[in-house]
Amino acid sequence: MLWQEPAGNGQELLNGIKHVRPGGGFEPNFTIFKKINVNGEDEHPLYTYLKEYCPATRQSFADPDYLFYTPLKTNDIRWNWEKFLVSKNGKPYMRYDPGTKPKDLKNDIMFLLEQEE
Known part of the structure; x- marks a missing residue:
């Protein structure tokens, strides 16, 4: 990445x-x-926080030999366009695979918008 x-x-x-x-x-x-870095020892604290509360969307790395950061962690972001949805309160709600189309988040977004703060 x-x-x-x-x-x-x-x-x-x-x-x-x-x-x-x-x-x-x-x-x-x-x-x-x-x-900013989203994985590795220099990853930004925002991504450390998001990844702590949202499980990985994939369980393995396609080809770890092409990754240029360390350490590799199970919860790392695997590819561009992974998405995190955060509630109005700033709490991570869901993590989506890179292949998830933005329109497929609509129901989750609508659900969060209906929630009290």
Whole structure:
């Protein structure tokens, strides 16, 4: 996961989005934050917290020889587009596999929106 987006800072990430993928001058209508680590000894505390409360979506690594971080943990994020849904209170609710389409989260989102804070 570490080398999937080698660009280092926010401007480099934005340039990659604008000119490469998806390219064509695309400008996102959302804030681009800096790159952080989601696994390994330098993982961001937010992901440590989310992974502590939401079980892994896959039980094994496809090919650990291609991973460039240590240590490998069972609860690591396996691929881009894994999603975490968090309640209005900031509590992790569910973790979704990278293949889960955003529209498939609708029922869970609606459920959380109906909950009292």
